Amino acid sequence: MTTAAERLSATTLLRFATAGSVDDGKSTLVGRLLHDSKSVLTDQLEAVATASLSRGQDTPDLALLTDGLRAEREQGITIDVAYRYFATARRRFILADTPGHVQYTRNMVTGASTAELAVVLVDARNGVVEQTRRHAAVAALLRVPHVVLAVNKMDLVDYAEPVFAKIAEEFTTYARELGVPEVVAIPISALAGDNVVDPSANMDWYGGPTVLEHLETVPSSHDLTDCHARLPVQYVIRPQTAEHPDYRGYAGQIAAGVLRVGEPVTVLPSGRTSKIAGIDLLGRPVDIAWAPQSVTVLLADDIDVSRGDLIVPSGDAPATTQDVEATVCHVADRPLTVGQRVLLKHTTRTVKAIVREIPSRLTLDDLSRHPEPGQLVANDIGQVRVRTAEPLALDAYADSRRTGSFLLIDPADGTTLAAGMAGDSFASTAEAALPAEDDGEWDF
Structure with a gap:
C-alpha cells in the first residue's frame, strides 16, 4: 500500500499565476481556492478572522491569506507577488498572486515568467478593461501556454449568462489576436464560492469545469525533457582523492532536455567536442538524466570547460x-x-x-x-x-x-x-543601423 507522501510525490506539478485589475478579486479568489480545497491551517484561519474583525468585518476576509504585507492590508491591494504552495489528491500547485496596478506590471512579469497557466480575472460589472488587455498581452509575451478567464462577481450581476458570454467573447477574440493558444472562460463568484472549487447552484446554464477542476486537469507543460538538451556548467568538481585521482566533473542543473552516457556533446561558446563518459546523480552513476535534475557530467576528453559554459548535444547546438x-x-x-x-x-x-x-x-x-x-x-x-x-x-x-x-x-x-x-515574436522586424562605436572602456 502506498503512503500519502508517495502518492503526493507521484502527482504532477502545475505553476500558475493570477492577474487582473485592482479590486477584481484576485486575492479573494486565491483565498477561496485555498480555503475550499482545505489547504489552509486552522491557525491561519484564526489569524485572518482576527485581522478581519479588527477591520470591522463580520466574516473572515479570505484575501488576507495572500495579502501578507502590512502595506497591502492597509491599502486593500496586492503590491508584491505572493507565492503559495498547496496540493490536492490530483496535483501539486505553485501559485503566484500578482498585483493589478499598472505600476506593478513588472511584478506580474516576475510571477508569470515561470507559469504554465495564467488566471486573468475580470469584474463582471466592468467587463474587459485596459488592464485586462495588458495582462493578456503579458501572458502572450511570456508564452504562457494556458489562460483562464475568470469572470468574477457574477453574484453582482444576478448570475446573468448574457453578461458572461459577452465578456468571454470579447476577451477570447483579443487573446487569439495575441496568439494565446487556449482560453477557458469560467463564470465565478470568489466571495460566495461559486465555481471556484464547487459547482455553482446559481448558474445551471454553465456546464464547464470549476476553477480547481480545470487546474487539476489541464495538461502540464513544465516537462522540459522534450526541449533541446542544455546543461549550464555551474561548478567544475576535482576532488583529487586517492580513490578518484583523475576525477573532473562538470556540475549543474539540466536546464532542458535529456543527456545520455556515450552521447557526443559540444561545449559552448568554445565549440570543443567530446562524449559524455559518465553522469553522476546524487553521488551515484546513471546512464541518463533529464531536466531539471542536478548532475555532474564527466567527459571522455580533457578539454577546457569552466563555469558559464554550456554543454549541448553536438547535433543540436545553438549558434553563438x-x-x-x-x-x-x-x-x-x-x-x-x-x-x-x-x-x-x-x-x-x-x-x-x-x-x-x-x-x-x-x-x-x-x-x-x-x-x-x-x-x-x-x-x-x-x-x-x-x-x-x-x-x-x-x-x-x-x-x-x-x-x-x-x-x-x-x-x-x-x-x-x-x-x-x-528573439521574441514581439520584436520589431525593422532593421536599423547600430550607433557608432563608442570609444569607452567596454568597446567590443
Missing part, C-alpha cells in the same frame, strides 16, 4: 552570437538607456555588454510600437539590441523559456535592470 536582439521588461526604477554599459546574465554565464539600440517600446493596450524611445523606464516592455563582450549561446525564447531568457544587470551595484526574452 555577440549581438543579442530581444524583448525586455524593464524592472528597475532607474531607466535603461542607449549606450548604457550593463552585465548580461544568461544561465550561469555573466558577460559585459552595451545597449546598442532600443528600437521600440511596446504599448500593451493596442500592441502598437513607439519607435526609438531612447530609454525604457520601470514597467516598460521594449525591443533592445545588445552587444556582448563574449559570445553567448542563446536559444530563442519561443523554443525554450529557460535558455532563451536572460537578465540585464547594473555593474555598479548588481541591481537587476531588465528581464529579457531572446
